[in-house]
Amino acid sequence: MPRQTSRDLRNESRFEVLHALFTLGPSTRQEIAKHTGLSTATVATLVTQFLAEGVLRIATVEQNTVGRPYERLTIDPDRGRILGIDVAETYVDATVYDVTLGPLGHGEVALDEHENDTEYVVNGIVRAIEAAVEASGTERERIIGAGVSMPGQVRPDAGVSVFAPNWDWHDVRIEELLEQRLGISVYVDNPLKAVALSEMWFGVGRVTKSMAVVNLGTGVGAGIAIDGTLLRGSANNAGEWGHTLLQLDGRQCRCGRRGCVEAYLGVHGLEMSLAEIAPKHPALRQPLQRGFVDAVAEGLVADDPALVELARRTSHYLAAALGDLVNLLNIPHITLTGWTTAALADWLIPAVREELPDHVLPGSLPGLAVEASRVPGNPVALGMAAFTLERFLGDLGLASPASTPPPRRRLRAPA
Template structure:
């Protein structure tokens, strides 16, 4: 029962802080009305957050004739959060304050053949140290969230499997603990994008949502009942490795016909090669340049670009329809660098394809949108892992911030 009560209290902190970030400055009655929490619960949680410097008093508002209502605001100086996006080709770090203002950034390249665990950990640590040094002086760091591709054991801090790197059971947080002096939290890019959308984006306030990340790899973050669904071993959301084409293209995971091999960046490059092997849109070995040229070709009315986008959207729509039929979500959010680059055209064509494949009733309840988050969603979501970890720790013995 103690564990259950603590979990409920943590979930209530999340709701309250999420609302305070959205409406700051805000009164206690407004927080109670918006979150569904009682005024007594709000008062208790606000007291904790004031004591830890995460909220501050922000004056008063007219209450329409009665006593003025006290206002609360998120304290930008209440702590810094570090978000780390570890991708196949780079390490990107952003440091944000509690008002979500970016205080500093850093970037490290990961070259082909440089994916040995110790070397990647060194790159991550170098980028974190550089960004932390550039952040405002005197800002306490609440923690650092690390997003890595593949499957992870978030409690143990282990990268269980990363196909592109050949990683198996790499104790990543153990390697980083020797180099980074902050509390560390590990998860995957789709989960980072999901958390960012739940806290700050198109999934905010939705009970059932899917955030689909399209990049070099492909994955889905799932929210059921308003909270991330992780599965029995933190493996939920490997939608990119579900079968789309029986005995189709080989995939990095070792299987054939996976969604990722048709709608991830390498898969889109193959769509282009199969459509027009000699197309000037194709930049062999350069995913970002190829996707950029494809987007530009669509803007300029290039028929090959249009055909490739249409076929890619067809594969994507069929795979999204499976999510609609299986999960009946309120919203599906498309994010990731490929989705951002191909943008509304991909969205429109994918919606048309979903309509051809999904069952009518669940589809009628599902909105499919592009992410509107202005910040890097992976870094923002990873930083939010640190925020959630800090909020979960409040009230426990020894829960002070390092």
Template sequence: MRDLRRGNRAALLRTLYFTGPTSRHELSGLTGLSAASVSNVTGDLIAENVIVEAGLVESDGGRPRVLLRVNPAFGYVIGVDVGETHVHVEQFDLDMNELAKAEYTLRPGRHDVDLVVRHILDGVDTVLAASGTDPAEVMGVGIGVPGIVESGPEALIHAQTFGWDAVPLGALLRAGTPLPLYVDNGAKTMGQAELWFGSGRGARHAIVVLIGTGVGASIITDGLTYRGANSSAGEWGHTKVAVGGRACRCGARGCLEAYIGAASILERAGLSAEMAREQATLAELVRSGDPVIDETIDYLGAGLANLINLFNPERIVIGGWAGHLLGRHELTKIKKAVAENSLSQPFETASIVLGRLGPDAVALGAATLVVDEFLLGKASSHRRHPAAI
């Protein structure tokens, strides 16, 4: 009975969260639960202040129906984006409104673990102080990082481009904060953000690609992120597009990232730029119509076509700062290159669009790791649930 009630609670919470203000009558139809079950569970959730009333809606011939919604102030979540050049820390309410932000710069090749841990912990303290939030009201901290993340209490990170080999990021952070921690690959957190709130919304089978200095992907199948046997699925940037080709930062040759990653594009154009100028330099190159950009589009088209031929997605979302830059200027050429390298039937049923969430998508998606646990009934604020650790 407890499992049944927990399942009913999760179904109602998820429906309210993604549908918005909804009446009890509509909840019964959307979830398939009986009116009595909806009444009992919503009564409990209101008593706990998890959901609140959100106005009235007219009904046919009867009294107006009360609308319910998830209480955005029930608790708060923090999302962290550990990137090639930065650590971004952002705090959100449950409506995913940004309340505070802290940013720290990382120098190229300087991804010292202790420094990254210090930036994350300092950022958490900074955003809580800026928003005036009691840490007891925080449900948890989600962290998006490059590389492969082994699930478990230590959250071991394997990120060759950072020089990290089995770094116990979870254990290192837990030594500095009592807040619950959720760690995942940054491309996967961006994918969840776009799936929930952005260009992937409504798609059951989608692929969200992240193109920046590094390259990755989040594969969504039947509405869920595909992880593989060891959670390394989605390392799209290290699929091979040229046997014995250009050297990649991972140590191999011919990787897609060595042709479409931002640093590799600039290198092939004979340009060098400090990380702080990388985005501006690539933007100038794209606007100039340099032949290297056309070559990059050819490789990107082949890489996206491989995803279409392998996974048959209904939608591909192009994200990451370099992906947005290329897509804003060259989306028509990108689609043409994909068509030339794809099987015709799966290409015709796939749409290729730009992500909508911009540079904050990884941190936003990392925060949704905490929200996802909350919607399943597994996360709450410390004040309301002291056992949460």
């Protein structure tokens, strides 16, 4: 990918300083220098720039009995607003954040998973954004940019949805379509990259630099970070763990292949498993996938035997498929996210933890952790807002100190 990655930006001193403030909260110049490993002089210079640009402000001043007063610095949440949008097959979820990535307001629009028209989807995105902007009381001109996660294969450098299997989309110029409708800068990426970034910033990334964030929903996949760098692959297509094999020549997957992990662990895969156990189970009559997952969670609370068997089989599939991820990558940390996780984690995670050692090579087992993600809110929307903020911070060096928001083109990828 020609575009700068998270790591490229993070390696820059400006970004290090700001990311330290995200991690530490309000801090002195000395604390920032200690955390980043930058010299105190470098930190002081950068802080002076950031104060002039209005990115940082002085939170408190502490006066010791001797010496100079200590200023604690904080990112100025009022520097601008950022939109993070999670577009899935069944819904659009939009959130307005301040530049510390604190959520200010939220909007959601249901999508009919059987509709695949571009305008239908774009309208859904615009309506969700309008609802979020209204709920947060945000003035439009204060929005720095919008990060939009699109399902399937996305080329962030071209702003294109290359392929969305559920909609049969090919090479839709989604960034341009949305910018024309919204009048704000848009950055598009893939939800796996977004969940990985939100985990790196606000989840286990605080304790480990290598992790897989496994998303379980309509589709399944893994956002992967190795030594602090997002794994993107040569066409931004890495992480398609959902399309690795569980069973050669097994169940038909919607990608066209047979036996993929997604055909067993995507929501439709769970429906197929339940149909094998109890073909007339009432949960299978739910018209929408979310209704099905909710019905499964409710039935498990009531010890419905067919659903207990469904949870057992699903845990077996999940333990085996996570074992593959660990054996190939030797990653120390897996977090689970997505709405299937949200509904079923209490059943799946203990069973997976118990079975996983049967699937993992002895050398990759010590210290291995599997847990539900603790990233608050919608991690896809949050990750897209974080990407947008990274772009904004990376571009700030070019912006005039007084410009809020920066010129719209600043957020576009270099040609």
